[in-house]
Amino acid sequence: MITNLLVANRGEIARRVFRTCRELGIATTAVHSDPDADAPHVREADAAVRLPGAAPADTYLRGELIVRAALAAGADAVHPGYGFLSESAGFAQAVLDAGLLWVGPPPAAIAAMGSKTAAKRLMAEAGVPVLGALVEPVEADLPVLVKAAAGGGGRGMRVVRNLADLPAELASARAEAAKAFGSDEVxxxxxxxxxxxxxxxLLADAHGTVWAVGDRDCSLQRRHQKVVEEAPAPGLPADVRAGLHAAATAAARAIGYTGAGTAEFLLAEDGRFFFLEMNTRLQVEHPVTEAVTGLDLVALQLAVAEGEKLPGPTPPPTTGHAIEARLYAEDPAKDWQPATGTLHRFELTLPHREFTGTGIRLDSGVADGGEITPHYDAMLAKVIAWAPTRAAAARRLADALARARIHGPATNRELLVHALRHPAFLAEHLHTGFLAEHAAELTAPAADGVERAALAAALADAAARPGAFPSGWRNLPSQPQLRRYRAADGTEAEVRYRHTRSGLRAEDHPGVELVSATPEQVVLLEDGLRRTYRIARYGDRVYVDTPAGGTAxxxxxxFPDPAVRTDPGALLAPMPGTVVRVGAAVGEAVTAGQPLLVLEAMKMEHRVNAPADGTLVELLAAPGRQVELGTLLAVVKPSEPAEPATVRAPREA
Incomplete structure (x- = not known):
């Protein structure tokens, strides 16, 4: 029987496992890197062990340190969570060799699924339909997807639509895969x-029972990583659903699987499906399955690890519909560029916990005042909604996200809200290219959102200034007060206003009346419609929240500082990170969009491209260099525009 469980992970998954442990009466032990020393998962554990360093390779990926930590803490079992070492057969075996209980499948089952190419061969032998690996792709095979054989999470994956691009993409994928998974096989x-x-x-015990615990659709993705997941998968014909469950069960039996796992498939428009991979661990999106089945998948993992049987020959039926949205620190409008910095506030209203009453659940690894660093995945939290129908679940989830107060780095919150309310999503027109297809609509700013937010911010600022009269109040007519703001997308708003004996007069907002203003809240009345804006300030950053969403x-x-400028062609680091590759040398001619260097941050690689045709005249980055946000990386001197040809008029005779 497990008495003390160490979770070899961090963030929300560690907190999720600890929650079940508390309910079961199991003591908990956390591990942490130096940046995570005061993280929520560390504070919630009964004990914690430091893993010196910051980078995953020095901390959460050091299996020998984690085993040593478990023994030092008196733990008798290890739960790997997901990511990091959760699918390492070697780590699983090391845990067992140390006399500890491993909460996961046997090392042999992990190894069998460890290589996607080997797994495909094994599944084909078991009668599971697969998409065969292409040895030498030809024009007829296009487009093709380059994938890392030893890992997932979108790393090492590239879509190739032109054969001429294949060699470079293969080389790039190999480099990223080797760094992420220790294997360059693609x-x-x-x-x-x-x-x-x-x-x-999937759930399987050591007594021969294998459950197919429902299905999920995870088609809304960016960078080949899931963003929105739901259960059950909508719109599946009964025969296709039954076929998927049968294939998944056959896959588990073929490798003697026990514990929780997931069989992933690609579903074609004609209803055919193909095995992609088996994740030999708990999935990020497991809450949606818990929501529609009432199961605690972590509790069942622990029971199976202790040798118990699953509670019955078949899983419970599903009820209603659940949707999960992954909230990331990133900017979808800037090619999903990850964001770092202080998370000043993360507030999601949950009047009732879990799925009672509101039908909303929050799984989060962050807290107010925490730092979002470039060392780990950019996911801040998962927000999950359950309702009797899919449409009702989407509405609940979109509303909960819109009302959240998130002050700090940029997030994908607005994109999630727009996606959940998009007609194509509600009509179940789902595919892995959904976010790319609708990118323009999903990232478009509100028509007048910045202007209204700026007005509210300016009035709150005026209310915060001490004095007998509000800022801008004059007994006689005078120049209006001026405030200027810039939104995250670069849009600027200028607010001119004055207070008079009859109230607020907004120069550029005729018909707007001020009902009340404090430093934290402004109420405006416009054409009979009353709106409330909640304001928060952190230095020069101002956050304006309404029930419909927030604006940073x-x-x-x-008066702008004339000394502040950016030279044309200067390339600044879009995020903190590590330079992993350089693609050009000083003096070389470059073309617009050509990758000049690659940064690694938040477990992903990000290309920095030439802004225009020209010559690389300065390169300040080298592989291995750590850079901060805004660091000058390179300078491209744009090509001189060609002189227009001179046409001489014919001379008169």
Whole structure:
């Protein structure tokens, strides 16, 4: 029997496992890197062990340190969570060799699924349909997807639509895969742009019972990473659903699987499906399955690890519909660029915990005042909604996200809200290219959101200034007060206003009346419609929240500093990170969009491209260099525009 469990992970998954342990009466032990010393998962554990360093390679990926920590803490079992070492057969075996209980499948089962190419061969032998690996892709195979054989999470994956690009993309994928998984093996398979990503949750005990615990659709993805997941997968014909469950069960039996795992499939438009991989661990999206089945998958993992049987020959039926949205610190409008910095506030209203009453659940690894660093995945939290119907679940989830107060680095919150309310999503027109297809709509700013937010921010600022009269009040007519703000997308708003004996007069907002203003809240009345804006400030950053969403603003000086400028062609680091590759040398001619260097941050690689045709005249980055946000990396001197040809008029005779 497990008495003390060490979770070899961090963030929300560690907190999720600890929650079940508390309910079961199991003591908990956390491990942490130096940046995570005061993280929520560390504070919630009964004990914690330091892993010296910051980078995952020095901390959470050091299996020998984690085993040593478990023994030192008196733990008798290890739960790997997901990511990091959760699918390492070597780590699982090391845990067992140390006399500890491993909460996961046997090392042999992990090893069998450890290589996607080997797994495909094994599944084909078991009669599970697969997309065969392409040895030498030809024109007829395009587009193809380059994938890392030893890992997932979108790393080492590239879509290739032109054969001429294949060698470079293979080299890039190999480099990223080697760094992320310790293996540079990659392969190609056919890419189905309109395919759906559908998966089956598996649970198996050591007594021969295998459950297919429902299915999930995870088609809304960016960078080949899931963003929105739901259960059950909508719109599946009964025979397709039954076929998926049967194939997943056959896959588990073929490798003697025990514990929780997931079989992932690519579903074509014609209803055919193909095995992609088996994740030999708990999935990020497991809460949606828990929501529709009432199961605690972590509790069942622990029971199976202790040798118990699953509670019955078949899993419970599903009820209602659940949708999960992954909230990331990133900017979708800037090619999903990750964001770092202080998370000043993360507030999601949950009047009732879990799925009672509101039908909303929050799984989060962050807290107010925490730092979002470039060392780990960019996910801040998962927000999950359950309702009797899919449409009702989408509405609940979109509303909960819109009302959240998130003050700090940029997030994908607005994109999630727009996606959940998009007609194509509600009509179940799902495929892995959904976010790319609708990117313009999903990232478009509100028509007048910045202007209204700026007005509210300016009035709150005026209310915060001490004095007998509000800022801008004059007994006689005079120049209006001026405030300037910039939104995250670069949009600037200028607010001119004055207070008079009859109330607020907004120069650029006729018909707007001020009902009340404090430093934290402004109420405006416009054409009979009353709106409330909640304001928070952190230095020059101002956050304006309404029930419809939030706007982040930067207060600008009234008169711009003429000394502040950015030279044309200067490339600044878009995020903190590590330079991993350089693709050009000083003096070389470059073309617009050409990758000049690659930064690694938040477990992903990000290309920095030439802004225009020209010559690389300065390169300040080298592989291995750590850079901060805004660091000058390179300078491209744009090509001189060609002189227009001179046409001489014919001379008169």
């Amino acid at each position: 392969f190609c398979e056919r890419y189905l742009p309109t395919g759906r990503h559908v998966e089956v949750q 603003l930067t207060a600008l000086p009234r």
